[in-house]
Amino acid sequence: MSASAQEIENLIGQEYKDGFVTELEVDTFPPGLDEEVIAKLSAIKGEPAFMLEYRLKAFRHWQTMPEPNWAQLNIEPIDYQAISYYSAPKKDADKPQSLDEVDPVLLDTYKKLGIPLDEQERLAGVAVDAVFDSVSVATTFKGKLKDAGVIFCPISEALQEYPELVRQYLGTVVPETDNFFAALNAAVFTDGSFVYIPKGVRCPMELSTYFRINAANTGQFERTLIIADADSHVSYLEGCTAPMRDENQLHAAVVELVALDNAEIKYSTVQNWYPGDENGVGGIYNFVTKRAECRGANSKVSWTQVETGSAITWKYPSCVLLGDHSVGEFYSVALTNNYQQADTGTKMIHIGKNTRSTIIAKGISAGRSQNTYRGLVKVAKSAENARNYTQCDSLLVGDKCGAHTFPYVEVKQPSAQVEHEATTSKISEDQLFFCQQRGLSAEDAVSMIVNGFCKTVFKELPMEFAVEAQALLGISLEGSVG
Amino acid sequence: MLSIENLHVSVGDKPILKGLNLQINAGEVHAIMGPNGAGKSTLSHVLSGKAGYTVTAGSAIYQGKDLLAMEPEMRAREGVFLAFQYPVEIPGVSNIYLLKAALNAMRKHNDLPEVDAMDFLALVKDKVKLLEMDDKFLYRSVKEGFSGGEKKRNEILQAAILEPSLCILDETDSGLDIDALKVVASGLNSLRDPERAFLMITHYQRLLDYVTPDIVHVLADGQIVKTGGAELALELEAKGYQWLEEQAA
Ligand SMILES: Nc1ncnc2c1ncn2[C@@H]1O[C@H](COP(=O)(O)OP(=O)(O)O)[C@@H](O)[C@H]1O
Ligand SMILES: [Mg+2]
Numbered sequence: 001m002s003a004s005a006q007e008i009e010n011l012i013g014q015e016y017k018d019g020f021v022t023e024l025e026v027d028t029f030p031p032g033l034d035e036e037v038i039a040k041l042s043a044i045k046g047e048p049a050f051m052l053e054y055r056l057k058a059f060r061h062w063q064t065m066p067e068p069n070w071a072q073l074n075i076e077p078i079d080y081q082a083i084s085y086y087s088a089p090k091k092d093a094d095k096p097q098s099l100d101e102v103d104p105v106l107l108d109t110y111k112k113l114g115i116p117l118d119e120q121e122r123l124a125g126v127a128v129d130a131v132f133d134s135v136s137v138a139t140t141f142k143g144k145l146k147d148a149g150v151i152f153c154p155i156s157e158a159l160q161e162y163p164e165l166v167r168q169y170l171g172t173v174v175p176e177t178d179n180f181f182a183a184l185n186a187a188v189f190t191d192g193s194f195v196y197i198p199k200g201v202r203c204p205m206e207l208s209t210y211f212r213i214n215a216a217n218t219g220q221f222e223r224t225l226i227i228a229d230a231d232s233h234v235s236y237l238e239g240c241t242a243p244m245r246d247e248n249q250l251h252a253a254v255v256e257l258v259a260l261d262n263a264e265i266k267y268s269t270v271q272n273w274y275p276g277d278e279n280g281v282g283g284i285y286n287f288v289t290k291r292a293e294c295r296g297a298n299s300k301v302s303w304t305q306v307e308t309g310s311a312i313t314w315k316y317p318s319c320v321l322l323g324d325h326s327v328g329e330f331y332s333v334a335l336t337n338n339y340q341q342a343d344t345g346t347k348m349i350h351i352g353k354n355t356r357s358t359i360i361a362k363g364i365s366a367g368r369s370q371n372t373y374r375g376l377v378k379v380a381k382s383a384e385n386a387r388n389y390t391q392c393d394s395l396l397v398g399d400k401c402g403a404h405t406f407p408y409v410e411v412k413q414p415s416a417q418v419e420h421e422a423t424t425s426k427i428s429e430d431q432l433f434f435c436q437q438r439g440l441s442a443e444d445a446v447s448m449i450v451n452g453f454c455k456t457v458f459k460e461l462p463m464e465f466a467v468e469a470q471a472l473l474g475i476s477l478e479g480s481v482g
Numbered sequence: 483m484l485s486i487e488n489l490h491v492s493v494g495d496k497p498i499l500k501g502l503n504l505q506i507n508a509g510e511v512h513a514i515m516g517p518n519g520a521g522k523s524t525l526s527h528v529l530s531g532k533a534g535y536t537v538t539a540g541s542a543i544y545q546g547k548d549l550l551a552m553e554p555e556m557r558a559r560e561g562v563f564l565a566f567q568y569p570v571e572i573p574g575v576s577n578i579y580l581l582k583a584a585l586n587a588m589r590k591h592n593d594l595p596e597v598d599a600m601d602f603l604a605l606v607k608d609k610v611k612l613l614e615m616d617d618k619f620l621y622r623s624v625k626e627g628f629s630g631g632e633k634k635r636n637e638i639l640q641a642a643i644l645e646p647s648l649c650i651l652d653e654t655d656s657g658l659d660i661d662a663l664k665v666v667a668s669g670l671n672s673l674r675d676p677e678r679a680f681l682m683i684t685h686y687q688r689l690l691d692y693v694t695p696d697i698v699h700v701l702a703d704g705q706i707v708k709t710g711g712a713e714l715a716l717e718l719e720a721k722g723y724q725w726l727e728e729q730a731a
Contacts, residue, residue: 430570433532437566438584438640439558439591448583452574 028087048163058176058186085188151196158194173256173293181252182289185221192223197232208237222253228263235266253288261296272309280339283311290317294326302329304460306469308476318347321355328357331457336369345375350383359390365401372404379416386416394424447474483508489540498524500704509676514683516701517723522683526652530564559591563646565637567653609642613669631662638669650681655689667692687719
């Protein structure tokens with residue numbers, strides 16, 4: 001057999017093997033949650049024994065916890081026994097067969113964002129044959145990462161390929177007892193991303209869930225773990241500026257980041273889940289626990305988020321600054337329109353000496369929405385010369401919406417410097433008229449003014465993300481001016 | 483180009499314009515002078531479509547269309563430009579970004595393709611030179627941290643780029659030192675064109691020394707009380723407005 005024939009044979013063999021894995025049918029679980037369900041889930045995933053123990057421990061703790069209810073949120077009770085905790089990947093036959101079968105509202109948004117057709121199909125979950133192009137992109141991409149020694153794969157795969165690495169870090173930043181949703185996530189998560197950047201490596205490209213195969217439909221309990229070993233650097237992009245087709249009502253993700261000595265992690269999110277309609281019907285409940293530990297000296301973690309989607313967002317990406325001279329940053333734009341509710345902010349916990357943190361939070365409320373910034377800056381006794389700078393700005397569009405700011409500060413170290421600035425402004429009629437007098441429609445004017453307001457955050461986003469985020473703000477504000 | 487007949491405008495219950503008549507043809511430069519509170523800014527706002535004013539009688543026909551029935555952005559796209567007496571600030575929006583959006587909105591309205599960033603930059607640099615402005619100017623947020631003179635010059639730059647048919651200037655000369663005034667005036671003169679008309683609102687003669695008007699009107703108590711040539715402005719400078727107001731009463 002010639003070499004090329006051998007290659008073809010291998011290829012066919014591989015395709016068969018992959019096909020076999022995808023075809024493996026597992027029924028969707030009936031609604032309900034108990035230890036048996038968790039055991040079954042773990043078994044289907046072929047997880048190592050420690051994972052099942054971990055999940056059960058989390059579940060037992062979760063059962064003792066009351067549902068949180070302190071946020072500035074108005075939440076319909078969620079029936080956790082009415083949710084199915086595992087659903088088999090959709091078969092192609094069950095997916096929309098073409099864009100003609102997809103909600104036109106969704107397609108309209110894609111068009112406005114200028115998303116190419118094949119990409120629209122992927123986002124909308126259309127059954128497409130493996131496009132040769134995207135396969136080859138993914139392959140080059142994987143090769144490049146492998147050469148650099150970077151691990152980037154679904155966390156379920158990591159649990160099989162690198163169980164010890166996962167075990168060493170999983171739950172060490174967000175323990176399974178941390179809060180109600182984190183406990184639930186630990187008990188039932190089905191997938192998410194795993195990233196490991198080895199010592200001294202600068203990840204050769206931005207990592208994005210976009211490129212990860214099987215990225216879609218990771219489900220409502222997503223789990224992400226990123227470890228940047230000493231002297232490494234990584235930039236991770238989560239989400240996509242286009243709304244994803246998604247049938248889950250509740251999202252309770254957990255993201256853990258670990259930065260060792262001199263390591264740097266930049267984590268950017270654009271969250272644009274379905275916000276519900278203009279009357280506040282439907283929409284995603286987004287309850288996420290995101291936390292980073294700057295374990296090493298001089299380590300740095302930077303969170304940048306643009307939150308425009310979901311009916312309810314409840315999210316506080318935080319940094320625990322353990323290492324001396326470590327740095328935490330939080331840049332946030334949270335936009336709410338119609339009946340959306342967002343309660344978001346950050347926690348900066350200073351423990352190491354000379355630790356620094358920066359918080360820039362921009363909240364925009366339009367329609368009848370409620371937008372809350374809630375932040376905690378905590379300086380432990382050990383954190384000599386810790387410094388924090390916080391700036392919270394709220395912008396109101398119209399007069400039926402609300403903006404609220406709750407900055408909490410706890411300082412136990414007298415040498416610490418903590419600064420806080422806050423402003424609330426409205427889009428003035430003069431600004432609007434000025435833009436209209438230059439030929440812009442009222443909607444374009446509002447979107448421009450809002451983008452100007454968010455500029456200091458957008459400049460933290462990777463370039464192509466920033467451009468799309470701007471377009472997204474415009475779309476999210478549609479209908480906010482009379 | 484613009485024909486205003488018997489225009490009555492109120493703010494709330496308060497009548498401000500009380501039967502104003504005005505004819506402006508393409509290529510003409512009109513000056514409207516008048517005491518404070520006469521209704522000069524009100525006229526500029528009503529023509530450009532600012533909210534808060536009620537037209538109780540009269541009409542304004544612009545290029546054959548009912549101007550007062552159009553949305554403010556449509557008036558702008560149809561070529562009505564207002565240089566503001568008090569330019570507003572938009573934090574975080576650079577001057578150049580706003581200008582490009584404005585120009586493209588206008589081009590789209592006229593079924594022209596949008597200009598790309600490169601062509602736009604070349605265009606702007608030309609105009610900037612014309613107005614003796616600094617390039618740095620372009621990248622600053624709209625008017626944030628601009629001096630009074632810079633703000634006004636910026637309004638003229640916008641006019642130079644958007645190339646309106648009817649250019650209304652509200653007290654563009656106020657707050658300018660003599661050097662800035664000369665720069666603004668030479669910018670305005672360079673925009674004079676047989677296809678374009680100007681309505682310059684001013685309290686003082688100063689600007690008119692550098693931009694010579696074809697026709698001067700005096701607006702007092704909501705009406706045009708006198709119309710003349712460029713020499714009328716000089717007469718007003720010498721005698722003040724008092725005699726005209728008395729004449730009108
Ligand atoms: N928004 C407003 N509310 C109440 N009165 C107003 C308003 N705008 C203008 N006016 C009144 O209308 C009159 C004319 O004002 P304006 O047009 O600004 O005059 P000018 O520009 O000639 O100085 C003044 O008496 C002023 O107080
Ligand atoms: Mg005035």
